[in-house]
Amino acid sequence: MNIEGLNPQQSSATTHLGSPLLVLAGAGSGKTRVITHKIAWLIRNAGYAAYQIAAITFTNKAAREMKERTLSLLSRQEAKGLTVSTFHTLGLSIIRSEIETLGYKSGFSIFDAQDSASILKELAYKEDNLADEDTESRWIISRWKNDFVNPEQALQIAENPKEVQAAILYGKYQRQLKAYNGLDFDDLIVLPTQLLENNEAVRTKWQNRLRYLLIDEYQDTNACQYRMIKLLAGVRGEITAVGDDDQSIYAWRGAQPENLNLLQQDYPMLKVVKLEQNYRSTEFILGAANHLIANNPHLFDKKLWSALGYGEKILIMPCRTAEHEAEKVITEILKYKFRARAEPEDFAILYRSNHQGKLFERVLRENNLPYRVTGGQSFFERAEVKDTLAYIRLIANPTDDAAFLRVVNTPKREIGLSTLEKLGTYAYERGTTLLAASHEFGFAQRISNRAKLNLDRFTDWIEHLIRSVDNFTPHEFIRQIINDIGYEDYLLNMSSSPKMAERRMDNVKEVFKWIERLYDDGDGKETLGEIVAHMTLMDLLERNREDKDNNEITLMTLHSSKGLEYPYVFIVGVEEDLIPHANSLSENEEGLEEERRLMYVGITRAKQQLTISYAKTRSRYGEELTCEPSRFLDELPAANIEWEDKRQISPEQKQENADAYMKDILAMLEE
């Protein structure tokens, strides 16, 4: 049976039932199409109810896109109750419904990466004098958690002083989290998985609740996530995993592309469908990508092809210096912009590491070209958003010290650092939380009357709010709080310009809107705390940003380009030690292979034109270094590439370029 608009492989993946399915979906081969059509097909043709189906992704963005595209195939009624969520959000739902079995109180808070970091920092400081808490222990602890290694076991298997320190910290960290009634991001996956593994009743319940699972970006699952999937799927194994081992670029973070293989071992009946037709790129581009990735070992052979014609050859631009490279790239952009009437949003400049973007930003600014840099963390850590959420967190969960500290002096309440330090020390000694400690007699003795007065004013008010929380809808409640504390004035004072303050206040209003939306979407029983927990997992403002019609050139790392596509792609800094990155080469062959996949991901982002550049010298850490072109350039097929320095340009073409350039400048002057 063929489904309308799908090619035979997509169609067979869509309609396959009766055994687990692995869809090896090459870049641009329509994997989201398959997942969304499969969901629709399961509901329409296979007798599944929407609420029995869960599609699981890694990012909010992917979940959002999948949800939207599924809804375009189904009526609202048909799709009712469908789960399309990230691993973390799914974990949160399981935790929420099993909260008592798990031994957490219902008003728990979710601690984001920053919250976790500050807890660890605090602990490292308090316990071991100063033992500088390098971020490394955070990674080590996270890895242990995902491998179900508890702090005691960690201490035993720790192999070096760093790991020993991390293990000690780990135990304290876990106790602290529990005391705050807090869960970190890892807990959202680890706790449900452990529960499903150890508790048969819960396992059966969830296996009956979710009868069909679809997993997106399967190659990025870590050991714990795979366990979770397997437990949910049970012996029935009604799952479709969609992934591409060639696009596995997160192994360094615990992703196990071997899970593709494991699936075959664990489910011998596994059916494998390969999606090899690429709908994105021209043949020259795809051919180069295939040729490059053929240098990696493969579990499953796969060769992408395209029906879009040869297109343009890949242009390789050797450049004298990094500055020169940036200028040449921008010149190329201007050329396409005018000659092919390309828009800024049609271009992407991709690089291995963030700092490489700076140079390009500068040159783009000089040329008055609009651009945006994605990545970095600026978006997740918008202070105004976190402040707003922290107020709710504290009210929903009075033991949440991280939230307490965040809002206690925001806006300024003349509660100084030393007061808070004394409060922290006291609470720590007494094994209680900050809010509770602030009222204890023993603490009152340690600080001045004035400080006590200010602190009491705050804590009394918070406690009043805690008592009255049930009298309001969540969004009314938080709007009132933000209003009462004069947060808008505070932003005005804190921001560099009134315009900036306005934008930040808009972000706060966006939070209100989301709270209202989540409240309305829920069954009406959702508490304020549950809504905030949910919101901690969302990229609230990301959506905002997409809505705006930003016609801008995109600058980003190769990592964050995964899943995206652009007509014109520039991969820059393609030099030895940058890509492949020097640090990835030291240990084993696998490091190099992942770098190669990263290059592969970059190449396959391009629809029409791919340009690769490298510099012969580049200043790094203050000194001028001579750079070698990346070995990956040698792995591209000569027939698909054109070297810029050998490019033949006819006199007419030259004239045309010059005209184009002038016209462009004139157009820009008019603007």
Place this chain on the structure above:
DNA sequence: ACGCCGCGTATTTTT
């Protein structure tokens, strides 16, 4: 509360 200075550090980071 703010700003300055000097020191250390420099790969990627879905939640």
Place this chain on the structure above:
DNA sequence: TACGCGGCGT
């Protein structure tokens, strides 16, 4: 080289 952060001084 450059940038962010902790410490310290005003």
